[in-house]
Amino acid sequence: MEQRETPVVNAFNEWDPLEEIVVGIVDDAMIPGWDTIMPAVVHDRGLWDFYKTWGGTRWPTEMLLKAEKDVEAFVEVLGQAGVTVRRPERFRWDRPLSTPDWSQPSSCYALMPRDVLLVVGDLIIEAPMGWRSRYFEHLAYKALCKEYFKGGARWISAPRPQLSDASFDQRFVPMTEGEAQRFLPTEFEPLFDAADAIKCGRDLFIGRSSCCNSFGIEWLRRHLGPEYTVHEVDVYDTHPMHLDATLYPLAPGKLLIHPERVATVPAVFIEAGWDVLVCPEPEMPETHPMYNCSRWIMMNVVMLDERRVIVSAGEKRFARTLKSWGFEPIECPFWDFETIGGGFHCASVDIRRRGALRSYL
Numbered sequence: 001m002e003q004r005e006t007p008v009v010n011a012f013n014e015w016d017p018l019e020e021i022v023v024g025i026v027d028d029a030m031i032p033g034w035d036t037i038m039p040a041v042v043h044d045r046g047l048w049d050f051y052k053t054w055g056g057t058r059w060p061t062e063m064l065l066k067a068e069k070d071v072e073a074f075v076e077v078l079g080q081a082g083v084t085v086r087r088p089e090r091f092r093w094d095r096p097l098s099t100p101d102w103s104q105p106s107s108c109y110a111l112m113p114r115d116v117l118l119v120v121g122d123l124i125i126e127a128p129m130g131w132r133s134r135y136f137e138h139l140a141y142k143a144l145c146k147e148y149f150k151g152g153a154r155w156i157s158a159p160r161p162q163l164s165d166a167s168f169d170q171r172f173v174p175m176t177e178g179e180a181q182r183f184l185p186t187e188f189e190p191l192f193d194a195a196d197a198i199k200c201g202r203d204l205f206i207g208r209s210s211c212c213n214s215f216g217i218e219w220l221r222r223h224l225g226p227e228y229t230v231h232e233v234d235v236y237d238t239h240p241m242h243l244d245a246t247l248y249p250l251a252p253g254k255l256l257i258h259p260e261r262v263a264t265v266p267a268v269f270i271e272a273g274w275d276v277l278v279c280p281e282p283e284m285p286e287t288h289p290m291y292n293c294s295r296w297i298m299m300n301v302v303m304l305d306e307r308r309v310i311v312s313a314g315e316k317r318f319a320r321t322l323k324s325w326g327f328e329p330i331e332c333p334f335w336d337f338e339t340i341g342g343g344f345h346c347a348s349v350d351i352r353r354r355g356a357l358r359s360y361l
């Protein structure tokens, strides 16, 4: 076996020096099929008809080519920084899928590894994802997981969810601004996407969402055991999905938060004296098409280390603000990728950062 200082899989936080990362592939990405989860995650109600009509078909070629250009620019930035970039396998996403409980016209893509794999230390967890159309996405990462396992990592799949109607509140109506927080999933079975959680050494933060329930949070808490503390974040979000454009521990002592979605900043950060950095307003024009996330996706950065941060090139004000907070922003075009529904953090999953398990809080 190859000798290395750091285990092959080793990621305890978002900022230790990055050595290896998996970046998604655009490939033949498919439009998610219309399903129970869609009204809960698609911000723009005007897009429901688009999904009802086109869900299960390939995104238009021109959009995919533009998104691919962005991803390759991201890969280039990572490569320039000396980071090893790995890619998932190609997969035939266009085939229909079904279980005894449901069917979908197609899978989605291998575009957003962050949602599929949760890496904690040397452990890779395949998440119990709440999306029917993403049920088989983990298959694109199997070859990598097997390789990492053979290299010494631990690897587990969380209980595969059933995703029958019992998993979702059948009377769910999406929230509008000002209404009390409510969530789509029931407590029938453990559910979370890996991106519902974010790491900060011995502390992990996770928020309930349209694909994460309390059962899922408890599964993660108990599975990780006493070495880690799993904190539930009190979110306020009309379309809650994934924590990495809501609350993001960027570096020791520096917590980035969305100005409105964090209902209560977790007391542990305040008690530990962290700076709470409120993200400035995005600059992406309101007219820029966004199919599956909000313009706040710009918060979805990737840290190369405690200072260097990869930022969406259109977001100059955010880059300037990060600089004033002591970071070194590296700009990379990403708006065309963001159109499909994710930022740099979504589009990747860190496999190895040089560092050890520590408490920062």
Ligand code: NVA
Binding pocket: 239, 240, 241, 242, 243, 244, 245, 292, 293, 294, 295, 296, 297, 300, 342, 343, 346
């Ligand atoms: N749900 C968030 C994106 C999370 C990566 C948003 O739409 O802003």
